[in-house]
Amino acid sequence: MIEHFLPAASSYAQDIDNLFTLIFTLVGFWLVLTEAVFIYLIVKFRKKDGQKAEYYTGEEKHLKRWITVPHFLVLICDIFILVGAVNVWYNVKQQLPEADEIVRVIGQQWAWTFVHAGPDGTIDTDDDIAIVDELHVKVGTTYHFKLEARDVLHSFSVPVFRLKQDAVPGRVITGWFKPTKVGEHDVQCAEICGIGHGLMAARIFIETPEEHAAWLAGQRPIALASANTPQRVED
Amino acid sequence: MTRARIAVACLLAAVTGALAGSAAAEDLARGEALYGLCAQCHGSEATGSKLAEAPSLAGLPQWYMENQLHKFQDRTRGEHPGDITGLRMAPMSRALRSDEDLSAVAAYIASLPAHTPEPLLVGGDAARGKELFSLTCVACHGADAMGNQQMSSPPLRYASDWYLYRSLEKFRAGIRGANPADTVGATMRPMAMTLPDEQAMKDVIAYIHSLSE
Numbered sequence: 001m002i003e004h005f006l007p008a009a010s011s012y013a014q015d016i017d018n019l020f021t022l023i024f025t026l027v028g029f030w031l032v033l034t035e036a037v038f039i040y041l042i043v044k045f046r047k048k049d050g051q052k053a054e055y056y057t058g059e060e061k062h063l064k065r066w067i068t069v070p071h072f073l074v075l076i077c078d079i080f081i082l083v084g085a086v087n088v089w090y091n092v093k094q095q096l097p098e099a100d101e102i103v104r105v106i107g108q109q110w111a112w113t114f115v116h117a118g119p120d121g122t123i124d125t126d127d128d129i130a131i132v133d134e135l136h137v138k139v140g141t142t143y144h145f146k147l148e149a150r151d152v153l154h155s156f157s158v159p160v161f162r163l164k165q166d167a168v169p170g171r172v173i174t175g176w177f178k179p180t181k182v183g184e185h186d187v188q189c190a191e192i193c194g195i196g197h198g199l200m201a202a203r204i205f206i207e208t209p210e211e212h213a214a215w216l217a218g219q220r221p222i223a224l225a226s227a228n229t230p231q232r233v234e235d
Numbered sequence: 236m237t238r239a240r241i242a243v244a245c246l247l248a249a250v251t252g253a254l255a256g257s258a259a260a261e262d263l264a265r266g267e268a269l270y271g272l273c274a275q276c277h278g279s280e281a282t283g284s285k286l287a288e289a290p291s292l293a294g295l296p297q298w299y300m301e302n303q304l305h306k307f308q309d310r311t312r313g314e315h316p317g318d319i320t321g322l323r324m325a326p327m328s329r330a331l332r333s334d335e336d337l338s339a340v341a342a343y344i345a346s347l348p349a350h351t352p353e354p355l356l357v358g359g360d361a362a363r364g365k366e367l368f369s370l371t372c373v374a375c376h377g378a379d380a381m382g383n384q385q386m387s388s389p390p391l392r393y394a395s396d397w398y399l400y401r402s403l404e405k406f407r408a409g410i411r412g413a414n415p416a417d418t419v420g421a422t423m424r425p426m427a428m429t430l431p432d433e434q435a436m437k438d439v440i441a442y443i444h445s446l447s448e
Contacts, residue, residue: 106316108319108322108323109322109323110322110323110326110327111322111323111325111326113316113322115316130316131316132314132315132316132322150319195272195275195276195327196323196326196327199326199327199329199330200326201326222315222316222317
């Protein structure tokens with residue numbers, strides 16, 4: 001359902017969409033049901049000529065059931081949601097599949113710098129390709145990202161991956177993704193980071209291996225200035 | 236008949252002049268409104284803030300402001316991963332949605348009273364800087380460091396000293412002026428590299444500042 005509005009382009013995007021759909025369905029069902037009962041009761045017991053209002057304390061067993069039965073049913077729904085959420089959390093956040101490639105993601109007011117491995121396929125070497133506001137990845141490849149913030153809190157958000165991870169100054173946070181569909185999509189900052197936060201947008205290019213190799217061949221390494229780069233402390 | 240023609244011509248000139256003046260006033264008002272975003276870092280009088288690492292702009296001419304804003308918008312400037320402050324300015328420049336808005340804000344900044352920021356750099360020798368300035372900078376920026384539009388050289392007298400130092404560092408490191416599309420920056424980069432060391436940079440900046448004393 002969500003994919004109808006926003007493509008799902010990572011290996012775990014569908015799992016997260018399924019969890020959202022589960023929560024939406026269960027919560028939506030109870031919302032519609034309770035509102036329907038509520039409106040029905042309001043209409044049925046509206047003011048009528050010659051009928052006095054009565055006050056119910058709700059202490060009798062047959063009245064309490066109106067609370068306790070839905071309460072236990074909602075708790076059963078909660079168990080489904082919890083099991084689904086823990087399962088997705090474990091697979092996305094607690095698991096770290098072996099990386100085929102590593103990309104360094106650096107947030108700052110108000111731009112993203114992406115450091116790609118150069119032709120040697122290894123990050124933090126002289127042939128690294130550092131580009132502002134453009135992330136180039138290969139479809140079907142498992143990436144680890146090393147997320148940093150140069151100044152304040154940011155949040156690395158790739159909606160088509162259903163990925164969102166805070167970036168914290170002074171820390172290097174590791175996460176992963178595996179693109180599953182080629183295309184060009186938005187990257188955004190999802191943490192208010194100053195007056196230019198709304199302008200802190202980038203693009204992700206998910207390419208076939210051939211397209212990626214062609215892109216890589218057209219790049220030249222740019223050494224990152226170190227003066228304003230914080231000391232890295234790997235988590 | 237001739238008098239009538241002269242009277243009509245005078246009337247037309249007065250109306251045209253009034254309309255032009257009114258349009259200019261509208262542009263300045265528009266520029267002032269747009270400048271509200273810039274003021275967050277550069278200050279309401281455009282005198283800059285070291286804390287926000289935003290240079291002083293008051294005193295810079297409209298043509299220079301327009302050129303730089305266009306460069307930021309076109310990613311000719313502020314596109315290098317090592318240009319921390321440029322990367323901050325580039326997205327802000329894109330908040331100006333049209334060339335008219337860009338010109339209006341540049342015109343407004345140019346209309347503000349010129350301001351010479353207080354010096355923050357220490358250790359510069361203005362006497363030594365004068366020699367270096369006359370060898371390196373004077374050809375484009377002028378003996379009075381007031382710039383030259385024909386050479387696309389901005390005035391330096393109203394620039395924050397820390398900003399001049401930072402800019403020279405960036406030009407020398409290829410963080411600025413190395414983009415092939417930045418033809419003006421490309422002329423500045425080799426000139427910055429002729430300054431032999433950090434002390435020479437401080438000396439030149441001390442001399443530029445002494446011109447305003």
